[in-house]
Amino acid sequence: MAHARALEEIRTALGSKGVIEGDDLAAFTQDIRGAYKGQALLLARPASTEEAAAVVRICAAHDLVIVPQGGNTGLCGGAVPRGARPSIILSLSRMNKIISVDPERYTITAEAGCILQSIHDAAAQVDRAFAMDWGARGSATIGGGISTNAGGINVLRFGNTRDQVLGLEAVLPDGRIWNGLRALRKDSSGYDLKHLFIGAEGTLGIVTKAVLKLHPKPAFEQSMWAAVADLDRLMELFVLARSVASEGLTAFELVPGYTYEMALTKYSGLMRPVEARADWYVIVRFSGQQPVTDKFEDFFARAFEAGLLTDGALAQTIAQENNIWNLRDEIPPLKLIKGKMLKWDVSVPIDKIVPFLAHAQRSAHAIREDLRVIAFGHVGDGNLHMSIFPEGGSPGDAAFDAMCTRVVSEIDKLIWSYGGSICAEHGVGVENFDRLPGQKPAIEFEMMARVRDIFDPQGLFNPGKIFDPKRFPSASAAE
Ligand SMILES: Cc1cc2nc3c(=O)[nH]c(=O)nc-3n(C[C@H](O)[C@H](O)[C@H](O)COP(=O)(O)OP(=O)(O)OC[C@H]3O[C@@H](n4cnc5c(N)ncnc54)[C@H](O)[C@@H]3O)c2cc1C
CATH class of the missing domain: 3.30.70.2190 (Alpha-Beta Plaits)
Incomplete structure (x- = not known):
């Protein structure tokens, strides 16, 4: 096998507890909905930042793709390998420790594989509150939340994940470690690079630790x-x-x-x-x-x-x-209805949310009378999770597929006509990869491609997610 040597080096670097292979991999190579499935040669479970960096260096030397994975609760297929290039999954599941809780600073420092609920529990013990909170709190990780810039039920008061991160540590695609674990509320010393990793969906680095804000616990x-x-x-x-x-x-x-x-x-x-x-x-x-x-x-x-x-x-x-x-x-x-689901994670200016929803329902009806738009969620943030479960056909049926494509495309355009986003809080992943180009001007993708190229010229970190750098002028030839 072409990559046998790389895999052997990873086994040696991490020991038997640090790798999952063979049939046991199946649970990690598909997303929570079963909508996306991929192939991985191995799942690496480093126990420290240094081990994660060692794995990255081995992969860089052997041109192996790395897909970072936290709790695998993401709803856009971002944590699952995609494409034909040989890949490994790098799971943060063993890097799940809380490093320090600092009630006077109102901060908590944790490894990226720490699950949300653990942070909430640790904060509550010192009479503090942690803002990042959503339905998957029992299995989603801090690193996953940072990498998708997740939202949830507290955004209205405290902002989204980006607003909770004071500093972070990341392993770069060349295997070097950037220690940006600063607990500063103020620091105007140039580019604030942590923001590049927030919402990057693992394409620029592997987030290994973070310093996060705590808030006064409401009585x-x-x-x-x-x-x-x-x-x-x-x-x-x-x-x-x-x-x-x-x-x-x-x-x-x-x-x-x-x-x-x-x-x-x-x-x-x-x-x-x-x-x-x-x-x-x-x-x-x-x-x-x-x-x-x-x-x-x-x-x-x-x-x-x-x-x-x-x-x-x-x-x-x-x-x-x-x-x-x-x-x-x-x-x-998703938890209640079976069948093909067309979905949108919409944000629009908050005063437009109700007219938008009515308009989306009218647009769906105009395509097919029986299409029902189901919407729920964080309406106080101008964010709705919207879905349609079309009946009377199945994927593979050309007319049915064409109808589904038309519905998705027309509602995406409607969202943009309201000045909105099709990726409010779940990220882009694979789900919105082909749809996102309609949302932003080419110059924005060009800047994103340049950034990606600087960090990861080999295209090793999570290729096939967010956008295709090859479509834009500065693209790396590697991906
Ligand atoms: C029931 C349910 C409710 C949900 N509710 C919400 C909600 O209200 N708001 C919301 O925003 N989301 C919600 N989600 C989606 C999901 O929980 C979030 O997207 C979450 O941030 C994913 O975290 P994770 O650890 O599972 O990441 P994963 O799914 O494992 O990964 C998500 C992405 O981040 C990358 N990644 C993961 N860890 C790292 C790391 N350490 N370094 C670099 N890249 C990394 C992956 O490669 C992937 O691209 C919900 C999901 C479920 C199942």
Whole structure:
């Protein structure tokens, strides 16, 4: 085998605990949805930055592609090898330690394979809060979150992952280590290179450690589940919540009645927070150092009087609070509906989100009357996860495939016509690789290609993801 020597060197560098091969690889060579499958010669599991760098040097010497992988919870196929070039997966799963928790600095330093929940637990122990939080918190890693610039349910108050990273360490494609683990809130000493690695989806370096911000832990936090009277007036409801709670509004999520009912049927442990049935619900969370119940009473009274809500229930116990957020975790259609899924991770300026959604539904109907747009998510950030499950055909059926392609293309164009993005928080990966060129001017891709070429002239790190540097003038010939 052409790469037998490289693989033997990796085995020697990492020992038996550090590699996974053969049939055991199958779980790592496909994504969580089973939508993307690839081939890998081996999975390397370094236990330290130095081991990760050693693996990279071996691969660089033997022209082996490296696909970094965290928890493999990504929704765009970015952590799975793609293409014909011989590849290995470099998993951060053994680099999962918390290095230090610094309550006075309001920071935590961790290895990139640390899962989100561990950081939340460590922060809570010193009376601090960590902002990065989403449904996959039990298995997504810090490194994966950084590499996709993930969002989640706290973006409204704290910003996305980019806003949580103070410093990081990365292994570069030539095997050198860059230690940028600075815990500084201020540093205007030139280019802030950490930002290049945030959202790079493993194409510029392997993130091995990070210094992350912590926040004061709110003494009071409560959520309300409410039935929306009229989706067209959702922005009025959002503006009211903001005016009542100001910075204390820490989540504003949209839930469709359609998948809510499905989730209640599927999971017997979930409870209906309100008796009223509606097409749409919202989850509103207020947090602060003072009790928030009075603010909720004010919010609900004003919203009800203005005809914005038909019903609402404020969580009074931890069990009720957990039920609301468990419902939120279980309403994604991916978990409830089988079949071919066309999906969009849309962001548009927040005041445009409702008109956009109605327009998307009209566009889908114009192509085929029975297409239903399902949307849910972080509406307070102007971000919706949108999907369509077209029936009556299967992949491989030419007419069905052409119809699906048309729907995706028309809705992508619609998103751009609203000044939006098709990759709000999940990244590009493979999923949006062919679609992204429509979103940005060529000069932007050219700059991205130049950056990629400087870091990785051999095209070793995660080729076939985000964009194709060969399509742009400065492209490296290697990929
Ligand atoms: C139920 C569920 C809910 C979700 N909700 C949200 C949500 O609300 N918001 C959101 O933003 N995402 C969400 N996601 C998507 C996913 O959890 C995030 O994209 C997350 O950031 C992926 O982390 P991971 O560790 O699983 O990374 P992976 O899936 O393993 O990798 C993702 C990408 O990052 C690269 N990568 C991973 N680790 C490194 C590293 N250390 N160095 C360099 N590159 C690396 C990979 O090559 C790949 O390109 C959800 C997923 C699920 C399953």
